Each structure stands twice: as structure tokens, then as C-alpha cells.
Amino acid sequence: KNQVEQSPQSLIILEGKNCTLQCNYTVSPFSNLRWYKQDTGRGPVSLTIMTFSENTKSNGRYTATLDADTKQSSLHITASQLSDSASYICVVSPITGGFKTIFGAGTRLFVKA
Amino acid sequence: SQTIHQWPATLVQPVGSPLSLECTVEGTSNPNLYWYRQAAGRGLQLLFYSVGIGQISSEVPQNLSASRPQDRQFILSSKKLLLSDSGFYLCAWSGGQLSTGELFFGEGSRLTVL
Numbered sequence: 674k675n676q677v678e679q680s681p682q683s684l685i686i687l688e689g690k691n692c693t694l695q696c697n698y699t700v701s702p703f704s705n706l707r708w709y710k711q712d713t714g715r716g717p718v719s720l721t722i723m724t725f726s727e728n729t730k731s732n733g734r735y736t737a738t739l740d741a742d743t744k745q746s747s748l749h750i751t752a753s754q755l756s757d758s759a760s761y762i763c764v765v766s767p768i769t770g771g772f773k774t775i776f777g778a779g780t781r782l783f784v785k786a
Numbered sequence: 787s788q789t790i791h792q793w794p795a796t797l798v799q800p801v802g803s804p805l806s807l808e809c810t811v812e813g814t815s816n817p818n819l820y821w822y823r824q825a826a827g828r829g830l831q832l833l834f835y836s837v838g839i840g841q842i843s844s845e846v847p848q849n850l851s852a853s854r855p856q857d858r859q860f861i862l863s864s865k866k867l868l869l870s871d872s873g874f875y876l877c878a879w880s881g882g883q884l885s886t887g888e889l890f891f892g893e894g895s896r897l898t899v900l
Contacts, residue, residue, distance in 0.1 A: 677829065682827075707888065714874075714894065714896065715893055715894060716792075716876055716878075716891030716892050716893050716894050717830075717876075717889075717891050718891070719888055719889070719890075722888060762829070762830075764889075772832065772835050772843070772845075774832070774889070775829070776829035776830040777829050778827055778828055778829045779829070
């Protein structure tokens with residue numbers, strides 16, 4: 674069964690600190706892996722997208738990595754800001770079709786001053 | 787540029803009442819359209835998707851239905867709401883190849899059934 678597991682479930686960090694969120698997936702073969710940021714009560718917004726052949730992708734202070742051998746991805750946030758407080762969702766699309774896209778439950782990040 | 791609008795943002799309805807959530811996309815033609823439901827602590831669950839006018843596919847059996855009366859309009863409905871229909875509903879669109887198309891989400895609709 675295709676699954677996407679994220680850890681930790683929630684995380685509290687101080688403003689200015691770095692953090693790393695994890696995503697393990699069993700979807701195979703897959704077309705692409707994306708990280709989305711979702712503010713409370715809002716729709717998710719895409720941060721990064723990687724195909725199976727890519728190892729890393731950056732978007733400002735956000736850097737995603739992908740290890741297709743171990744089926745793991747991580748999202749690293751550098752110099753966190755209060756506005757980074759949100760849920761971060763790992764999303765994997767299988768090669769069989771975008772309609773079968775699988776969403777992780779997300780990591781809830783709280784950045785405190 | 788493309789935009790997606792979804793409304794209403796918040797809805798409180800009694801059990802047994804009807805439901806209509808509407809979603810429209812602007813700035814693109816023939817988009818793939820989706821309705822998702824997001825439960826607390828759970829990943830997004832795909833409810834319906836559509837590749838064209840009048841073409842609706844359902845991923846899970848449920849008390850809801852969807853319609854696509856126009857190319858860029860997607861409607862989620864129910865004739866009689868259940869308590870279990872409460873949740874956060876998200877409309878999304880994608881273009882291009884179905885397996886690689888990035889999903890663009892609306893702002894979401896919070897439904898509370900009492």
C-alpha cells in the first residue's frame with residue numbers, strides 16, 4: 674500500500690534556529706515529490722518539487738533533499754522566522770497518475786520568539 | 787496568472803441540510819479539478835476529480851457528489867449532511883501531464899455540521 678509518513682508530528686523551535694522535517698514514503702515508482710506549506714485555515718502552497726532523479730531543491734530558506742534509494746525526503750528550514758509557523762506536508766505522486774497523489778499528515782511547526 | 791477561488795470560507799449547517807461549495811479557476815483552460823477533504827491530523831483525502839466538463843470520478847463512496855457544469859467551475863454538493871461530513875474542504879486544480887502537474891489549492895472551506 675502506498676503511504677507517506679512524516680515526522681515529527683509537531684515541532685517547536687526558537688526564532689532564528691534551523692530545523693529539519695522528515696518524510697518517508699513507500700510509493701514506488703513515483704513521478705515527483707513535493708513539499709507544501711499550509712498556514713492554519715488556508716490552502717497548501719507549494720515550496721519545492723523534485724523528480725526521482727533530483728537530490729536537492731532549494732527555495733529561499735527552504736531546502737528539500739531526496740534519497741530515492743532509502744525512500745526518504747527531508748525539508749530543512751534555515752534561520753526560522755515567526756512566519757514559518759505552519760504545517761508542512763510531504764506529497765508523493767506515483768508514476769501511474771496524479772490522481773493517485775498521496776499526502777502525508779504533515780508536521781506542525783511552531784516558531785517562537 | 788491563474789487564480790482559484792473557493793467559497794464559502796466558513797459554513798455551519800444542521801444535520802440533514804443540503805450543501806453546496808463552489809470553486810472557480812481563472813487564467814487557464816481545461817484544468818484538472820479536484821475536491822479534497824482534510825481531517826485534523828490526517829493527510830488530504832481525494833474526494834472527486836474531473837478532467838473535463840461533466841466528467842466526474844469519485845475516489846471514495848460517501849454522502850457527497852460533485853459536478854462540473856462549466857470548464858472552470860467545480861461544485862461539491864450534498865442533499866443531506868451528516869455529522870461526519872464536518873471538515874476542511876479544499877478545491878485544487880492542475881494542468882499539463884496528470885502525473886507531474888503541480889496542484890494549486892484554493893483557500894479552503896471549513897464545514898461544521900451540528
